[in-house]
Amino acid sequence: MQFFTDTPLPDLAPFAGLRAEVRAFLAEERARAGIESWVGSWEGFDRGFSTRLARRGWLGMAIPERYGGRERGLLERYVVLEELLAGGAPVAAHWIADRQTAPLLLRFGTEEQRRRFLPRIASGEYSFAIGMSEPDSGSDLAAVRTKAAPSGNGWRIDGAKIWSSNAHRADWMVALCRTGDTGDDRHGGLSQFLIDLKAPDIAIRPIHNLAGDHHFNEVFFDGHDIPADRIVGNPGDGWRQVMSELAFERSAPDRFLSTFRLIVELVRAAGPEPDRLVAGEIGALVARLAAVRLLSIQVAGALDRGATPNTEAALVKEVGTALEQDTPEIARRILAETPPGDRNALLEDLLAYDVLHTPSFTLRGGAREVVRGIIARGLGLR
Amino acid sequence: MSGNGDTAGAAFADAVRQALAPHAAAYDGPADRPLAWSDDHWRAVADLGLPKLLVPEAQGGAGASLAEGAAAVEALGALGDPSPAADTAVLAWLLAPQGGPVPDDPLVPAEPGCRIPWPENARAVDPAGNAAAVPDGPGSILLNGVPASAALSGAIDEITPLRQAMAAARAVQIAGAAGAALEMTADYVRERRQFGRPLARFQAVQQHIAVTAAEVAAAAQIARAAFAGLDRGLDRDGPFLAAAAKIATGRAGTLAAKAAHQFHGAMGYTAEYPLHRLTRAIWQWREDCGNEDWWSRRLGAQICRNGADALWPTLAGG
Numbered sequence: 001m002q003f004f005t006d007t008p009l010p011d012l013a014p015f016a017g018l019r020a021e022v023r024a025f026l027a028e029e030r031a032r033a034g035i036e037s038w039v040g041s042w043e044g045f046d047r048g049f050s051t052r053l054a055r056r057g058w059l060g061m062a063i064p065e066r067y068g069g070r071e072r073g074l075l076e077r078y079v080v081l082e083e084l085l086a087g088g089a090p091v092a093a094h095w096i097a098d099r100q101t102a103p104l105l106l107r108f109g110t111e112e113q114r115r116r117f118l119p120r121i122a123s124g125e126y127s128f129a130i131g132m133s134e135p136d137s138g139s140d141l142a143a144v145r146t147k148a149a150p151s152g153n154g155w156r157i158d159g160a161k162i163w164s165s166n167a168h169r170a171d172w173m174v175a176l177c178r179t180g181d182t183g184d185d186r187h188g189g190l191s192q193f194l195i196d197l198k199a200p201d202i203a204i205r206p207i208h209n210l211a212g213d214h215h216f217n218e219v220f221f222d223g224h225d226i227p228a229d230r231i232v233g234n235p236g237d238g239w240r241q242v243m244s245e246l247a248f249e250r251s252a253p254d255r256f257l258s259t260f261r262l263i264v265e266l267v268r269a270a271g272p273e274p275d276r277l278v279a280g281e282i283g284a285l286v287a288r289l290a291a292v293r294l295l296s297i298q299v300a301g302a303l304d305r306g307a308t309p310n311t312e313a314a315l316v317k318e319v320g321t322a323l324e325q326d327t328p329e330i331a332r333r334i335l336a337e338t339p340p341g342d343r344n345a346l347l348e349d350l351l352a353y354d355v356l357h358t359p360s361f362t363l364r365g366g367a368r369e370v371v372r373g374i375i376a377r378g379l380g381l382r
Numbered sequence: 383m384s385g386n387g388d389t390a391g392a393a394f395a396d397a398v399r400q401a402l403a404p405h406a407a408a409y410d411g412p413a414d415r416p417l418a419w420s421d422d423h424w425r426a427v428a429d430l431g432l433p434k435l436l437v438p439e440a441q442g443g444a445g446a447s448l449a450e451g452a453a454a455v456e457a458l459g460a461l462g463d464p465s466p467a468a469d470t471a472v473l474a475w476l477l478a479p480q481g482g483p484v485p486d487d488p489l490v491p492a493e494p495g496c497r498i499p500w501p502e503n504a505r506a507v508d509p510a511g512n513a514a515a516v517p518d519g520p521g522s523i524l525l526n527g528v529p530a531s532a533a534l535s536g537a538i539d540e541i542t543p544l545r546q547a548m549a550a551a552r553a554v555q556i557a558g559a560a561g562a563a564l565e566m567t568a569d570y571v572r573e574r575r576q577f578g579r580p581l582a583r584f585q586a587v588q589q590h591i592a593v594t595a596a597e598v599a600a601a602a603q604i605a606r607a608a609f610a611g612l613d614r615g616l617d618r619d620g621p622f623l624a625a626a627a628k629i630a631t632g633r634a635g636t637l638a639a640k641a642a643h644q645f646h647g648a649m650g651y652t653a654e655y656p657l658h659r660l661t662r663a664i665w666q667w668r669e670d671c672g673n674e675d676w677w678s679r680r681l682g683a684q685i686c687r688n689g690a691d692a693l694w695p696t697l698a699g700g
Contacts, residue, residue: 001568002561003599005456006392008449009607016700086694260694268690276679283682284674287604287629290622290697294603318596369589376588379568379595 001379003312009294010301015079022083025056029089037088037261039349042254043215044090045166050124053084059094060122063102068119074304078253078297085257092166092215097121097128099252100245101174104192108233108241113194117172129167129197131175131219132242135160139367141176142186142239146221148177148193154228155193157221167217168204173197175221176242179235190238194230195221211356244308249365251299251313256292256320258361259327259354263289265347266331269338278334285323285330292319311378314371321368324361328354391453394435394446398457401426406461412653413662417464424488427467432458436475437484443474451475452554452609456602459558459667462659466490466504472551473507475612476544485513491548492516496671509542541680543615546624548671550608553627556667557602560631560638563660564595567642570650587645594634594641601627601634622696625681632674635664 029049030037038044053059061077063069084091102121105114120126137143146159161167161175173195180189197204201224207216233241263285270278296316302309331351340348362368376382405423427433436451437443446454455468466488473489485505490496492506492514505513568591571581581587608627639661643650650657668674685693 001565001595001598002456002557002602004603005395006389006453008389009603009610013699019698019700082698086698264690264693267686267693270682270686272687272689274682274686276683279680279682279686280675280678281682282685283625283678283680284629284633286685286693286697287626287678287681288600288633290626291600291604291630293697294607295600298603312599315596315599318593319600322593372589372592373585375592375595379591381568381571381582381588381591 003295003315004298004302007298007301010075010297010304012075012079012297015076018076018079019083021056022058022080023087025053025058026083026087026089037346038090039088039261039346039353040090042085042089042091042095042258043165043213045092045127045169046090047093047124047127049090050094050127053091053094054122054124059098059124060102060118062098063106063118063122067106067114068122069102070122074300075297078300082253082257082293085253086260088261093127093169094121094124095254096130096165096170097126097172100130100248101128101172103248104174104232104241104245107244108192108237110229112229113232117194126172127166127170129164129170129173129217129219131161131164131167131173131195133161133163135162135218138163139370141242142182142190144176144178144190146175146177148179148191148231151225155226155231157193157195157224157226159221161219161221162207162216164217164219165215167197167219168206168214170197173219174232176238179238187239189236190242191235192232192238192241193226194232195224195226199224209357209360211353243310246366247299247303247308247310247313250317250371251296251303251309253293253296255317255365256289256296256323258324258357260289262327262331262347262350262354265344265350266334269343269347270334281330281334285327288319288323292316292323295319311375314366314374314378317365317371318368318375321361324354325358328358389450389453390446391450394450394454395457397430398432398454399461401430402458402461402463402467405465406463406659407656409462409464410654410656410659413658420465423465427465427470432467433470433486433488434474434484435471437478441478441481441484443478443484447610448475448612449606449610452606455551455554455609456558456561456606459555459663460562462559462562462663464659464663468551468555469548472547473513473544476547477507477511477513480511487513489513490516491544491671493542493545493548493671496545496548507544509540509544511544541621541625545671546621547612549628549677550605550612550624552667552670553601553605553624553631554609556631556635556664557598557605559660559663559667560598560635561602563638563642563657563664564591564598566657566660567591567645571645574647581645590641591645594637597634597637601630605631621684622681625677625684628672628677629674629681632668632677635668639664 057070058080060069061072062074065071148155148157175193175195179191182189203220205218206214208214299309299312405426431444434443435446439445458468470489474484477484488504490504490506492508504516506516507513574581605627608623611623649655
C-alpha cells in the first residue's frame, strides 16, 4: 500500500526566482502595513492585498490567458501559495475563488460563465464564499436541503447555508442546492449555483467564533430568484462537481502551514543552542512538516496532470491537520520553562491564536472522521 | 497505487519482488533464531545486479540513478529482506568515486549504531571509505536475527556521509516494509469476520488504518526524496532530507507495525505468521544509524543553529 511509487517528485527548483520575488513582495507588504508579522494565518481578508498580488501576476495562475489568467500551471501556482502561507499573508479575499471556484468553472462552467467570472477572479475583483454546509447538514453534505426550483426563466432558491467564511464580505457564493431526488446512492439531485451575495433579499447573519472573530456566517435565501444561466454544470451533477473541488481544498498547503509561523518563532525562542529535548521536539516537528509538504507537492503534480487524486488529497489533509493541531501542544512543551513574561509578544500572539483556532483545523474542508472514511474507501476498506 | 507508468524504477522494483520474495520468506523464523547466511539468496541478489546497481557502468555497475535505486530499496523493504542488499548497493555507491574496482563482497556499514546484517564474509565500510573485515563489537538487543556480537558501539555524534546515506536507505526500507505491513493488514481485515461481518466494516478499524496509511504515505515521500538526493552530499539540504526521512519513517513505521499487529490479533503475534518478518525489520531499521530521537535532536539543533529565518528556505529548498 503505497502512493506515487513510480511518480517522480515534481521539481520546484526552477521556480526559485519566483519564490524570491514573492518573498520580496511580502516584505514590502509588511512594511506597508507597518507590522513585523501577520497574525491570523490565511484568514486575513484584505482586498487591497489581493489586488496588488493580482497585479504581480500571482492570482489566477492556473486560469488560461484567454480568460484573463496567467496560465502558469499548478506547480508554479503552488510555489506562490506556499510562500504566501509561510509568510502568513492575508489571502482570504481571493483564496476560495482562486483555489476552488476557478477550477470548478474551468471544468464545468459554460463559456459565458468563464468569460464573466474568471477574469474577475484573476484580477482579485470577485471574492467567493463557499455554500456547502447547512444547519442540518454539516459533515453529511449529501443531506443538503436548500432548494433550487425552476421559476419563470430561472431558479428560485429557498433555504440556508452556514459556516460560510467571509460571506459578509464576499461578492459571490457557489451554493450546493437540491434540484431533485437523492436517488439510491444519496448523491443525486444536487446542483451548484452562482449566487450574488450583494442581492438585497439575501440575509447574512454573523456567527462569531470562540476567539471573537467574525469569519463564519449563516446565509438565508427566502425565495431568492436567480437567472437560468447561474447553474454550474448540469442539474444533478452537483455531488460529483463538489467532490472534484474538495481535492483542491484538501491537498493545498493551507492544510499544513496554518501554524508554520508559530514554529518559526519557537525556533527563534529556542536560540542557537537549545537543550537536547527542545532540539528534539523541533526536529521531529519539522520532519513531519517536510514529509507532508512533499506528499502535497505530489498531489499538486497529479492535479496538474489533470488527475483527480481524491484519496491522496485526503491523506494530505489527515497528516497535515494533525500536525497543525499538534503544533501548539508541542510549543507548550518547549516553552514550559519559559514564563510568558520572558516570551516575545509575537510568539505569545501566535501561540494564543493557534490554541484558540485548533478546533477548526480538523473541521474545515471536511471533518477528520469523514476524511478518514474517504481514505478508507480509497484503500478498499469500505 | 497511483503510478504513472512503466518507469525504470518500477521495473527494478518488480524484478526485486519476483526474484527475492521466496528467499526473504525463508527467514520467517522467530527472532531468537539467528539468521543463517544463504548463498542462494545472495546469488539472487547478485544476479539482479543489486550490489552494483548504483555503481557507474565504467566501473562494472548498472549505473542506475538514485531515484531508481530508491525504488529497488523500497521493494527490498517491502519484502522485509534482511540481507545486506540495500547496504551493499548504497556502500558500493559511496565507494565508487574513489575509483578502482568496487569489492564484490556484501558490504555493511562500520558505523556505531548501525547494526550489521550477519554475513561473515562481508566487508565493513567505514566513514573514511575503507572496506575491511567486519569488526567485532559488543552485544546488543537482538531484533531481527542479527547476531548480537555485530553491533558496533562508540560515540555517534558526527553525521558522516556514510551515516547520512545509510539513514536514507533505512528510511526507504522502512517505508517499503510499512506499506507492505499495511497492505497485508488491509487484506486481512477484509477477510477476517467477527461479529458477523468483516473487520474492515468497523469504522474503528477503518479509521485507524486510514490514519496510519496517511502517515506512511507522507513518510515514504520524504524517504524517496532523501535517497534520490544523496548525490547532493552533506550540504545543508542533504542531511536535512536524510534526517527528516529517518525521523518521519521511524514514526510512521512504528505506527504501521502497531496497527498491523493490532488488527491481525494474536495470530499476527505468532512465530508462524509472516507479518513479523516486516514488523521486526521495521523495529530494527528504525534503530539503525540513529533512531528518530537521535536524528530529531540533531536536526533540531541544526535548525536552531541556522536560525528561525532560515527555516522556510531550508524546507522550501531555497
